[in-house]
Amino acid sequence: MRGADLTRLHPRPRPSSAGGAxxxxxxxxxxxxxxxxxxxxxxxxxxxxxxxxxxxxxxxxxxxxxxxxxxxxxxxxxxxxxxxxxxxxxxxxxxxxxxxxxxxxxxxxxxxxxxxxxxVRYRVAGALPKGPEKAGVYGVDGSVSRGAAERLARALGVPGGVRAEGGEWRGDGLTVARQAPGAWSYVAEGGKCTRGKGCSAPGETEAREAARPVLTALGLAGAEVGADEVQGTSRVVEADPEVDGLPTDGWSTRLRLASGGEVVGGTGRLHVPRTATGDRYPVRSAADALAALNEGAGKDGTAVPVSRARFGLAARTREGHPVLVPAWLFSVPSQSATLAQTAIDERHLGSGEPRHPGGPSSAGPGATSRSVPPVSYAVAGRELSLRFTGGVCARYRAHAEEKGGQVRVRLSEEKEPGKVCVMIAKDLTRSVTLDRPLGDRTVVTTAGKTVPAA
Structure with missing residues (x-):
C-alpha cells in the first residue's frame, strides 16, 4: 500500500498565536x-x-x-x-x-x-428544505464612482480621499477597481500596538462592535457576520451580504482589526448585486445537490454531519464577470466551512464557469501541471492578485512577466492524478509581486488576451 505526499488543504491556514508567521x-x-x-x-x-x-x-x-x-x-x-x-x-x-x-x-x-x-458522505438529519422552482443569476454592471470610493475611504479611516490612476481609485493604502463590482483592498501601516508591548487580538464582541460602523457605511448592516478568525494580533470580521432575502457565499467583505479595534486591512467588493438579470432557470432540489456533493464516495463512507442546508447564492463567474448564482449552502461544522453547490445547470453559466477539480495539492512524483485562465485582477501597491475558479485540492501559483506596457500573467495548477477530491469549484485568488506598481500597464494572458480589472 502506498502513501501520498500531501500538502495544505484547509481553506484558512491557522498560524500559531505567536504572530503572523x-x-x-x-x-x-x-x-x-x-x-x-x-x-x-x-x-x-x-x-x-x-x-x-x-x-x-x-x-x-x-x-x-x-x-x-x-x-x-x-x-x-x-x-x-x-x-x-x-x-x-x-x-x-x-x-x-x-x-x-x-x-x-x-x-x-x-x-x-x-x-x-x-x-466521506455528507448527511443531513431530518427533512431538507424546499427551494424555488426557478431562480435567476445576479450580476452588476457599470463603474464605481469617485463618490462611492471616497465613502469607502472615509469608512476605513483613509485620509486624503482618492485619486484616479488607470482603471483604479487609489488612496493611502486603498485600491478600488473602477469597474463594477469594484473589488477593493486596503492595507494600513499598522495598529496602535507598539513593538514589544505584547498586544493580543481583540475579542469577538469587541471586533464586531468596532467593525459595525464600517459595515453600516458599506450597506452591510444586515449582513451575516463572523469573527472567529485570528491572524496574529488581529481578528478578522467577515460579512456576507443578504441579497433579495437570500444568504450568500463568496461575496464577502473581510475587515482585519488590530488589538485597539482599528481597521488595519480589508478586502471586498463595493457593489452588491440586488436584482436578478436575464432568464430564470430550473432549480435542482437540495437532495439532488447533496447527492452531487457526495459523488465518488462509497455507500458505507463515514457520515459527516451537515448542520444546516439553505437555498442561497454563491459567487461564480459568467463571461468573465463575477456573478451570484443560485446555490444550496451546506454548513459543515466539522470542517468549519460552508459548501456551496450550484443549484442550476452550469451550462447556463457558459465558459465563465470552468471546473478545475484538483487532486491533493502537492506536486509530488507523477504530478501534472496545466494553466488556468484568470477571470479578473486587482492590485494593491506592487501586489497583483489574480481571481479564478479552481478546485479545493489543487495547488495554484501565479506568475507574471513584465515587458514594456504589458504584464503577462499565468496561473498554474498542479495536481496528482488518481487522487480523490470533493468536486467543488471555488472562486480563488493568487497573488504575485511585481517589480513596480502596475500603473497604466495592461494585464494580459500568455496568449495575449486582456484580463479585466475586478
Missing part, C-alpha cells in the same frame, strides 16, 4: 505503517519558508493526536484515507471541535485514529 495546518497521509505528516512554516497567504516531513507510527500518531492535533476525516479511497490536521500550539489542547470525527469517534470496525477507507 507560524505552523500551518497540514495534510496527513495514512498508510498501514503509520502517518506521514507535512508541516509548513510561513506567513498566511505566502509560500512556505520551511517544510518538514514527520513520519509517525500508528501508536505515536495517536499519541500526537491526543497531545496537539485535531484530526477529522476529510476524504478517502479504498486502502488510503486523507486526514485534515489542525496544527497544535493554539492553546486549546487536543480536543476535537464539536461535530468533528475525532480519533475517538471512529466508525465501528475501524481503529481509532484511522480513516474510513470508503470515504
Amino acid at each position: 507560524g505552523e500551518w495546518c497540514a495534510l496527513v497521509s495514512w498508510v498501514r505503517a503509520g502517518f506521514r505528516v507535512r508541516v509548513e512554516t510561513g506567513s498566511p497567504g505566502g509560500e512556505p519558508d520551511r517544510v518538514v516531513w514527520r513520519q509517525r507510527s500508528v501508536s505515536s500518531a495517536k499519541e500526537w493526536v491526543g497531545m496537539s492535533m485535531k484530526i477529522r476525516v476529510f476524504a478517502g479511497v479504498a486502502g488510503e484515507g486523507l486526514l485534515v490536521a489542525g496544527c497544535g500550539g493554539n492553546g486549546d489542547g487536543g480536543s476535537a471541535p464539536a461535530g468533528s470525527v475525532a480519533a475517538s469517534e471512529s466508525p465501528p470496525g475501524i481503529a481509532p485514529g484511522e480513516p474510513d477507507p470508503h470515504g
Whole structure:
C-alpha cells in the first residue's frame, strides 16, 4: 500500500498565536505503517519558508493526536484515507471541535485514529428544505464612482480621499477597481500596538462592535457576520451580504482589526448585486445537490454531519464577470466551512464557469501541471492578485512577466492524478509581486488576451 505526499488543504491556514508567521495546518497521509505528516512554516497567504516531513507510527500518531492535533476525516479511497490536521500550539489542547470525527469517534470496525477507507458522505438529519422552482443569476454592471470610493475611504479611516490612476481609485493604502463590482483592498501601516508591548487580538464582541460602523457605511448592516478568525494580533470580521432575502457565499467583505479595534486591512467588493438579470432557470432540489456533493464516495463512507442546508447564492463567474448564482449552502461544522453547490445547470453559466477539480495539492512524483485562465485582477501597491475558479485540492501559483506596457500573467495548477477530491469549484485568488506598481500597464494572458480589472 502506498502513501501520498500531501500538502495544505484547509481553506484558512491557522498560524500559531505567536504572530503572523507560524505552523500551518497540514495534510496527513495514512498508510498501514503509520502517518506521514507535512508541516509548513510561513506567513498566511505566502509560500512556505520551511517544510518538514514527520513520519509517525500508528501508536505515536495517536499519541500526537491526543497531545496537539485535531484530526477529522476529510476524504478517502479504498486502502488510503486523507486526514485534515489542525496544527497544535493554539492553546486549546487536543480536543476535537464539536461535530468533528475525532480519533475517538471512529466508525465501528475501524481503529481509532484511522480513516474510513470508503470515504466521506455528507448527511443531513431530518427533512431538507424546499427551494424555488426557478431562480435567476445576479450580476452588476457599470463603474464605481469617485463618490462611492471616497465613502469607502472615509469608512476605513483613509485620509486624503482618492485619486484616479488607470482603471483604479487609489488612496493611502486603498485600491478600488473602477469597474463594477469594484473589488477593493486596503492595507494600513499598522495598529496602535507598539513593538514589544505584547498586544493580543481583540475579542469577538469587541471586533464586531468596532467593525459595525464600517459595515453600516458599506450597506452591510444586515449582513451575516463572523469573527472567529485570528491572524496574529488581529481578528478578522467577515460579512456576507443578504441579497433579495437570500444568504450568500463568496461575496464577502473581510475587515482585519488590530488589538485597539482599528481597521488595519480589508478586502471586498463595493457593489452588491440586488436584482436578478436575464432568464430564470430550473432549480435542482437540495437532495439532488447533496447527492452531487457526495459523488465518488462509497455507500458505507463515514457520515459527516451537515448542520444546516439553505437555498442561497454563491459567487461564480459568467463571461468573465463575477456573478451570484443560485446555490444550496451546506454548513459543515466539522470542517468549519460552508459548501456551496450550484443549484442550476452550469451550462447556463457558459465558459465563465470552468471546473478545475484538483487532486491533493502537492506536486509530488507523477504530478501534472496545466494553466488556468484568470477571470479578473486587482492590485494593491506592487501586489497583483489574480481571481479564478479552481478546485479545493489543487495547488495554484501565479506568475507574471513584465515587458514594456504589458504584464503577462499565468496561473498554474498542479495536481496528482488518481487522487480523490470533493468536486467543488471555488472562486480563488493568487497573488504575485511585481517589480513596480502596475500603473497604466495592461494585464494580459500568455496568449495575449486582456484580463479585466475586478
